[in-house]
Structures are given as structure tokens and as C-alpha cells.
Amino acid sequence: MGLTLFEKLWSEHVVEAYDDGTDLVYIDRIFLHERTGSIALASLEAQGRTVFCPEQVFCSMDHIVDTYPDRTDETTMPSGKEFILATRRHSHAAGITLFDLNDPRQGIVHVVSPEQGIVQPGVSLVCPDSHTCTQGAMGALAWGIGSSEAEHALVTKTLRVLRPKTMRVRFDGRLAPGVTAKDMILHLISTHGANGARGCAVEFTGQAVAELDMEGRMTLCNMAVEFSAFTGLIAPDEKTIAFLRGRPYAPAGALWQQAADYWRTLRSSPDARYDRELVIDCASLEPQVTWGTSPQHAVGISACVPAADGLDAATAESQRQACAYIGLAPGQALAGLPIDAAFIGSCTNSRISDLRQAAAVLRGRQVAKGLRAICVPGSMQVKAQAEAEGLDQIFTAAGFEWRASGCSMCFFAGGEHFGYRERVISTTNRNFESRQGPETRTHLASPVTVAASAVRGCITDPRELLQP
Amino acid sequence: MMDKFTRHEGVAAVLLRSNVDTDAIIPSREMKRVSKEGLGEGLFAGWRYLAGAGRQKNPGFVLNQDGYQGASILLSGPNFGCGSSREHAVWALKEFGFRAVIAPGFGAIFASNCVRNGILPLVLAAGQVAKIAEWVAADPARNRVVIDLPAQQVEAAGQVYSFDIEPGARQMLVEGLDSVALTQTRWDLIQAFHERRRLSRPWLY
Ligand code: SF4
Numbered sequence: 073m074g075l076t077l078f079e080k081l082w083s084e085h086v087v088e089a090y091d092d093g094t095d096l097v098y099i100d101r102i103f104l105h106e107r108t109g110s111i112a113l114a115s116l117e118a119q120g121r122t123v124f125c126p127e128q129v130f131c132s133m134d135h136i137v138d139t140y141p142d143r144t145d146e147t148t149m150p151s152g153k154e155f156i157l158a159t160r161r162h163s164h165a166a167g168i169t170l171f172d173l174n175d176p177r178q179g180i181v182h183v184v185s186p187e188q189g190i191v192q193p194g195v196s197l198v199c200p201d202s203h204t205c206t207q208g209a210m211g212a213l214a215w216g217i218g219s220s221e222a223e224h225a226l227v228t229k230t231l232r233v234l235r236p237k238t239m240r241v242r243f244d245g246r247l248a249p250g251v252t253a254k255d256m257i258l259h260l261i262s263t264h265g266a267n268g269a270r271g272c273a274v275e276f277t278g279q280a281v282a283e284l285d286m287e288g289r290m291t292l293c294n295m296a297v298e299f300s301a302f303t304g305l306i307a308p309d310e311k312t313i314a315f316l317r318g319r320p321y322a323p324a325g326a327l328w329q330q331a332a333d334y335w336r337t338l339r340s341s342p343d344a345r346y347d348r349e350l351v352i353d354c355a356s357l358e359p360q361v362t363w364g365t366s367p368q369h370a371v372g373i374s375a376c377v378p379a380a381d382g383l384d385a386a387t388a389e390s391q392r393q394a395c396a397y398i399g400l401a402p403g404q405a406l407a408g409l410p411i412d413a414a415f416i417g418s419c420t421n422s423r424i425s426d427l428r429q430a431a432a433v434l435r436g437r438q439v440a441k442g443l444r445a446i447c448v449p450g451s452m453q454v455k456a457q458a459e460a461e462g463l464d465q466i467f468t469a470a471g472f473e474w475r476a477s478g479c480s481m482c483f484f485a486g487g488e489h490f491g492y493r494e495r496v497i498s499t500t501n502r503n504f505e506s507r508q509g510p511e512t513r514t515h516l517a518s519p520v521t522v523a524a525s526a527v528r529g530c531i532t533d534p535r536e537l538l539q540p
Numbered sequence: 541m542m543d544k545f546t547r548h549e550g551v552a553a554v555l556l557r558s559n560v561d562t563d564a565i566i567p568s569r570e571m572k573r574v575s576k577e578g579l580g581e582g583l584f585a586g587w588r589y590l591a592g593a594g595r596q597k598n599p600g601f602v603l604n605q606d607g608y609q610g611a612s613i614l615l616s617g618p619n620f621g622c623g624s625s626r627e628h629a630v631w632a633l634k635e636f637g638f639r640a641v642i643a644p645g646f647g648a649i650f651a652s653n654c655v656r657n658g659i660l661p662l663v664l665a666a667g668q669v670a671k672i673a674e675w676v677a678a679d680p681a682r683n684r685v686v687i688d689l690p691a692q693q694v695e696a697a698g699q700v701y702s703f704d705i706e707p708g709a710r711q712m713l714v715e716g717l718d719s720v721a722l723t724q725t726r727w728d729l730i731q732a733f734h735e736r737r738r739l740s741r742p743w744l745y
Contacts (some may be wrong), residue, residue, distance in 0.1 A: 087733045088726060092707035096726060098733050100744055108626065110574045121720065125734075128744075151572050158574045195744065202625040202649060218627040218653035219576075220719070228723045230730055234706055266559050267619040270645060300619060302648060323743035331743045366559050386558045386617045386666065393557065483624075486569035492592075502623060504563045506586050 074341020076238045077307050078273040081213045081338070085196045087230055094234050099225045101128045101190060103181050103199035104168070106159035107135035112200060112222040113162035124229045126167035130190055131159060133173050134180045136485065139448050139475040143173065149487030166226075177320075179451020179477040182206035182419040186290065187453055189319025193308035193335040198225055203419050203501065204303075205296040209289035210316075211308030211338050216297060236302035237347040239272035240340075243280035245355035250535040252429070253288035254421060254499070254518035256280065257295040258360040260352055262370035269301035272348060275340065276306050280354040286315045287423040294420045295501050298367040307339040359534055361406050362503050362516040364394030369503070373521065373533045377404045397505055398513045399493070406515075406531050412494040413444040414526035415508070416472075416519055418482040421499035422450030426519040427458050431466040433523035433537050439471040440529025444490075448475040472526075484509045497525045542658040544716035545689050548639050550612030552685040552696075553602050554673045560616055561623030562650060566632040579628050580635030607680035613687070615673045616643040618666060621650025630657045640687055642694070644669055655709045656719060660689060662703055672696040689714055 075083070088096040104112065109131050116122070123129055136152040137143060145156050156173070163170040171178045177188060182203050185191045193211035198204060200222040207214035217231065225231050243256055261268065274296055281289065289306050296304030306312075313332050316322045323331040358372035369391075371378065377395065379402040380388040395401060400409075416422070416430055427449065439445045447467045449455035455477055458464055464474045481488055482500045489509030490496050496514050499522050500507075503514040515531060524534035570582025581595075588603055590596045597604045603611065614633070620643040621629060630653040633641070640660040651661040664672075675697035676683050686695040689710060694701040712719060723730075738745050 087729055090708060094706065094708045096723065096730075098730070098737065100737075107571075111576065111627075114574055115576070155574055192744070194741070200625055200627075202623065216625045216649055218625055218630075218649055218656065220627060220656040221652060224720050224723065227720050228727075228730060229734065230723060230726075232708065232719065232723065266622065267645060270619070271648065297623075300622060300647065327743040331741075334741075368559075384666075385670075386556060389556070390558045390617070483563075483568050485571065502561075502563070504561050504623060506567060507563055511591060 074344045076344040076346060077275055077338060077340040078238050078305060081194060082235065084194070085213065094232050096230050096232050097196060099198055099229055099231060100195040101130070101197045102222070102225055103185055103190070103197065103204070104129065104131040104222065105135050105181050105201060106133045106155045108200035108219050109222065110155050110159040110162060112219045112226065113166055114158060115219070116223055116226060117162060117165070121227045123166045123168065123226045129168035129226065130171070130185070131163050131168055132171040132181045132184050133159065133178060135479045137173055137478045138488070139478045139480040141476055143476060145173065147487060149485045152487065176452050176456070179453065180419045180422065180479055182290070182294065183423060183450035183454065186210055187319070187451055189316050189322035192316060192322065192331070193312060193338050198222070198231065202297045203294055205301065206290050206294040206419055208296070208303050208305035209286065209293040211306060211312055211335065213303070213305070215303040236273040237271050239269055239274045239348040239350070240346040241274055241276050241350045241352065242278040243276065243352050243354050244278050245280060245353055246283065247280055247354050247357065250520055250538050251357050251359055252518040252520065253284050253291040255357055255360040256352065256354060257292050258362065258367065258370035258516065259357055261295065261299050261367050263352070264350060266298060266366050266368040267300040269296070269299040272301055274299065274301040274304045276304060281306060282309070285425055286311055287425040290423065291420055295367065298501055308335045359518060359521050361521060361531055363398065363400060363406055364391065365397055365503055365505050366394065367501065367503065367516060369394060370516065371406065373407055373531070375406065377402050377406070379403065407533055409531045410495070411443065411497050411525055411530060413490050413496045414439065414522050415446050415481055415496055415498040415500065416522055417446070417448030417450070417480055418500040419450065420501040421519050422448060422454065424454050424457050426499065427454070427463050430519040430523040431463045433520055433527065433534060434470040435466050437470055437527045439526040443526060443529050445472040445526045446475060446481065447472045448480040449477050451477050481508055483507055497522050497531060542716045545639065545658055545660055545713040547686070547688050548612070549684055549686045550639065551608060551610055551680060552613040552615050552672070552676045553608045553611035554677050555602055555614060555616045556670070556673055558617035559619045559622055562621055562626050562629040562647070563623055565621065565629040566626065571626065571628050576631045577635065579632035583632040583636045610637065612637050612639045613685050614638055614641045615669055615676065616641060618644040620646050622647035625649045627653045630654050630659055634659055642669060642672070655712055658713065658716065660687065660713055662687065662694065664694065664701055664703055668701055
């Protein structure tokens with residue numbers, strides 16, 4: 073019996089296997105950011121430990137930096153400067169590559185890593201950030217870890233990990249216009265629950281996945297962690313290889329051919345067996361939006377807040393708390409619900425194709441009066457590309473703020489945030505309580521849905537605004 | 541070296557919600573320093589304190605209620621610690637005085653962070669957690685939960701519950717091992733693997 077792609081990648085990296093089901097896994101590359109990486113590097117220094125292979129370690133400033141155009145080391149977030157200075161000092165001392173504040177390559181780690189060609193098919197890559205699974209879209213073994221594990225990986229270039237089980241999610245059929253990768257993953261999580269893939273590495277396959285561009289595949293894998301997966305991944309194909317060609321850290325010359333030949337072998341064997349398999353039909357999929365405080369609280373945009381009938385006690389109680397928090401009652405419709413703000417950004421949906429899709433809705437239109445709308449490109453490269461295409465003009469003419477890159481208002485750390493109890497429609501990945509500001513009410517959706525809702529001032533099915 | 545975990549007896553706090561995420565355990569705005577310390581006060585800040593009122597305690601939250609003072613064990617719902625990888629969630633629980641969390645399941649990164657900081661993520665079935673919670677809630681100060689990690693048993697509500705844990709994680713907790721030092725004993729193997737990989741996948745180096 074053949075192996076799954078995940079099993080192939082995993083076994084290629086096992087240094088030593090133990091009989092309790094854990095393996096010592098070799099880590100090719102490590103990414104850090106100033107929020108958690110700073111602590112890992114500082115802790116190493118305090119223990120007198122050093123980074124084993126600094127040329128394979130990268131760091132970005134994304135979480136704490138401001139996204140105002142004229143930003144400096146000073147931050148809106150209280151004490152943010154301390155993180156920035158510590159990261160800079162420790163990165164230089166450790167000899168790792170830092171994409172600093174004013175570097176034209178700066179951006180959100182999970183956007184920068186593929187963009188620079190640092191994550192490649194077949195590599196193992198870890199980062200002390202849960203959305204590292206995004207990078208599995210490149211056919212890599214990429215997963216999020218904690219700070220102590222980051223210290224371990226930095227010093228030993230390995231991690232001891234319980235070997236995950238395997239799951240395949242096959243997305244059959246074609247997406248209708250106005251329906252995106254974001255809708256696929258929200259639908260998957262709402263159908264099978266926020267812990268539906270606990271302990272599993274999830275491979276996404278099927279026609280709808282094959283037809284996604286690389287950015288869409290990254291959106292899909294990004295939210296694998298919201299499904300409780302160990303990671304998500306997608307087998308590399310010609311799109312993956314074309315995406316990598318010419319990127320700064322991608323192989324060049326004779327090594328390019330050698331690498332590409334190897335990448336083409338990276339796929340699950342036809343007779344491979346997965347521990348679990350799920351199938352989702354995409355043909356009938358609607359744009360999705362969340363109504364509550366967990367990504368599993370997603371429904372089709374024409375649906376209502378569900379009733380708690382037939383749920384177990386803990387789930388019913390969480391659902392009740394979610395309704396109370398978000399200010400909605402079961403049976404209430406989502407479409408038409410007035411919103412205070414719209415946010416396009418984050419490692420989920422801030423890449424060039426996301427911005428192009430949103431701009432297609434916004435072209436020649438204005439956001440609703442009194443609504444605050446913000447667009448934060450995922451990296452300074454994305455920003456430059458968007459500006460070269462004139463997308464920034466479309467966003468600003470529509471009334472969107474056009475920002476420098478970073479995590480920005482994807483999360484609230486005491487700095488910039490949405491107002492108390494404001495209702496926000498957002499392309500981010502987490503609608504947790506107070507995630508985007510004090511008691512803010514976040515509704516997750518795709519860039520097109522967010523753009524359409526910004527125009528109307530209420531949650532809106534984007535298909536109503538898309539040209540036929 | 542971290543604190544060893546062998547047998548622990550303590551007051552258990554009941555927080556029976558599902559999907560308690562690490563943003564709720566330690567909100568981002570409470571992570572103020574480049575440090576693993578000073579986080580206990582921010583533990584569950586969004587629930588523990590009243591909104592917009594500085595540090596005024598919310599009397600409705602379990603950790604502010606009579607009988608739960610000095611709690612060192614937390615009972616919760618499925619998928620506890622999901623979401624952000626922030627290890628601050630574990631550092632905050634630890635600083636507050638928690639040694640174990642009992643739930644029907646955990647976010648994977650959170651569980652691994654726990655083990656590396658001497659906190660036991662203990663999995664019991666939802667029905668068992670609910671039963672213990674009910675017994676604890678009847679008289680939290682007196683109905684203390686006992687955890688015996690080497691024996692993999694929990695004593696509560698007049699019963700003994702067995703639980704599973706990966707042997708590697710158990711060993712790390714029981715012996716209070718430093719995982720980096722442990723792995724460094726495999727240095728020769730790692731070095732050899734590294735050299736072989738340089739040859740087999742030269743474009744990565
Ligand atoms: S954009 Fe949001 S989810 Fe992504 S890494 Fe930044 S804070 Fe985390």
C-alpha cells in the first residue's frame with residue numbers, strides 16, 4: 073500500500089522514531105515574528121544557548137508594528153516598541169534574516185514566506201504562530217508551535233512530535249462565481265466542527281482545490297488550525313512550481329530543475345489510505361458568513377442564526393453565550409444586518425488575488441456612509457503590486473483606508489482596534505470574543521463578501537453586486 | 541528544570557464551555573512584555589474583570605467565587621486552548637497557580653505548551669468531566685480532586701478515573717525534564733541527518 077503525501081514528507085524528516093508514537097523530526101526552516109519570536113530568542117540568550125543554523129531562520133515584524141504609512145518603532149500598542157527593539161537586537165545577535173520595519177519585503181510571516189520562496193514543496197517549516205499551516209498550501213510540512221518548541225527547534229533543528237493521523241478532504245465540483253476558498257473552509261469547519269480534524273494532518277484535494285490559484289490554496293490551508301488540524305497541505309502541481317519560479321529564495325540554475333523534478337514526485341499514492349476522509353460538494357456552495365464566536369458558527373449567507381435544538385449541553389451553552397455576545401437571536405437573518413466596519417487583511421485574505429477580487433466589487437462604488445473600511449495588504453510586496461495595478465486607487469476612492477502591511481486589526485493587543493461592541497465584517501480567521509477590539513462583534517467572510525457588505529452597509533451576498 | 545508533576549491534590553475550578561480559546565485565556569492586550577512572567581493577572585481577563593472598569597472583579601466568574609480560591613485544577617469543555625499558539629496562555633495559568641487542566645480535548649499546540657511548562661493537560665470523556673464538575677460545584681473547597689500522574693488516575697466524586705497520556709509527555713512532566721537538553725543527547729544523529737540532507741536536497745542550503 074502506498075503512502076499519503078503527508079506520510080512521505082514526514083518520514084523524509086524523521087531523525088529518530090520512538091515507541092510512544094513520537095518522532096524526532098528534522099526542521100528545515102524556521103520563521104519567527106516579533107511577538108513570540110522575541111521571547112524565544114531572549115530566552116535562548118538567557119540560557120546561553122545558540123541557534124544551530126541561523127541561515128535557515130527568518131523573522132518578520134508583523135504583529136505589533138503599526139500599519140500607518142509613516143510608521144516608526146513607536147507603536148499604538150502599549151510597550152510594542154520593546155518587542156520591536158528586542159527582536160531587532162536578538163535577530164542581529166543570532167545572525168538570522170530579519171524582514172524589518174522598513175524592508176520592502178516586510179509583511180505577515182505567512183504571506184512573506186511563500187512570496188520570498190522560503191517555504192517550498194517538501195520542506196519542514198515551523199513558526200511560533202498557529203497559522204503556519206497556511207504554508208502547507210505549497211506542499212510543505214508547515215505547522216505552528218509554541219515558544220518553548222521554537223527554542224527547541226532553534227537550538228537542535230528538530231522537534232519531538234506525536235505523529236499525526238491523516239485526513240483527506242476532497243472538495244468536489246466547481247465554485248460558483250462569488251464563492252471562494254474562504255467559503256470552502258468556513259463551510260467545512262461549520263459542517264464538521266471546530267475540532268473536526270483534531271490530531272490530523274489534513275490534505276485538501278479535489279477539482280475545486282486544483283482550480284484554486286496559489287493564494288486561494290493558502291486561504292484554505294490557513295484555517296486548517298481553526299479545524300483543529302495539526303496542519304493542512306496541498307500536493308504541489310504546475311501552479312505551485314510556476315508560483316515559485318524566480319522567487320528570491322527559490323532554487324536557481326541547475327538546482328531549479330533538480331528541485332522541480334523532485335517536487336513533481338510529491339503526491340499521495342493512488343492507493344494510499346487515510347485515517348479519515350471527508351467529501352464536500354462545492355457546486356451548491358453559497359458565500360459563507362459567521363454569526364457567532366467560533367469559526368464553526370458559519371452559515372450560508374441566505375441563512376439565519378441557527379437554533380440550539382438537539383445539541384449537547386456544552387454546545388448549546390456555548391451557542392447561547394455566542395448569541396448573547398454577538399447580539400443576535402436564533403432565527404435572525406444574517407443578510408441585511410447593519411455593520412459598523414469592514415476589514416480586509418490578515419494572513420487569511422490579504423494577498424494580491426484577494427485584493428483584486430475585492431476591488432472588482434468596489435470599482436466605481438462607495439462604502440456606506442459612516443462605515444469604517446480598512447484594507448491592509450499582507451506584505452509590502454503585495455502593496456506595491458496592488459499599487460502598480462491601480463487597486464489602491466479603487467480602494468481609496470471607495471472610502472477604504474489603504475495601509476502598510478502587518479497583522480493590524482486582525483487582533484487586538486491594546487493598540488489600534490475597532491470600537492466597543494462594534495459589528496465588523498472581516499476577512500480574518502478568528503471571530504473570538506474581543507479579538508478585534510473590546511467586545512467587538514466579528515463576522516468572518518471572504519474579501520468579496522466584505523467588499524459588498526461595506527458598500528451596502530449591511531451583510532450582503534456579493535453575488536448581488538457582481539457583474540453577470 | 542521545571543516543576544515535577546507526580547501526585548497533585550487541589551481545588552478544581554469549573555469552566556464548562558467548549559472551545560475556550562487562548563485569546564480568552566490570555567487576551568492579547570495582557571501580553572505586555574518580552575517575558576514569560578507577569579501574566580497571571582491577565583488570566584481570563586475578559587471574563588474575570590468587569591468590562592471597562594479597570595480590574596474590578598466580575599462576581600459571576602468562577603475564579604472570583606467563594607470556594608474556588610487557590611484553585612489549581614481547571615475543568616473545562618472540549619477543544620480547550622484552541623486558537624492562537626501563544627504560550628502565554630500556559631504561562632498565565634501557571635503563574636496563577638494551575639497545575640492541570642481536565643477537559644475532553646485540547647488544542648494541540650496548547651497541550652504541547654503545557655507539557656513543556658509542567659502543566660498536565662488531562663483528557664477525560666465529556667461525561668466524566670461533567671460528573672466531576674457537578675461534584676466539585678456542590679462544595680468546591682472540600683471536594684478536592686486528586687491526580688496521580690504515574691498511575692494515570694484521577695480521584696474525584698468517590699471514583700477513580702483512568703486517563704491516557706503519551707509516555708514521552710508523561711516522562712517529561714514526572715521528571716521535570718528540559719526537552720532541549722534531552723534532545724541534545726541525540727546530537728550525533730541530528731548532525732549526521734543534517735549532513736545527509738545537505739547532499740540529498742542541496743537547493744535548500
Ligand atoms: S494576520 Fe492575524 S491570524 Fe494572521 S498571523 Fe497576524 S495576527 Fe495571526
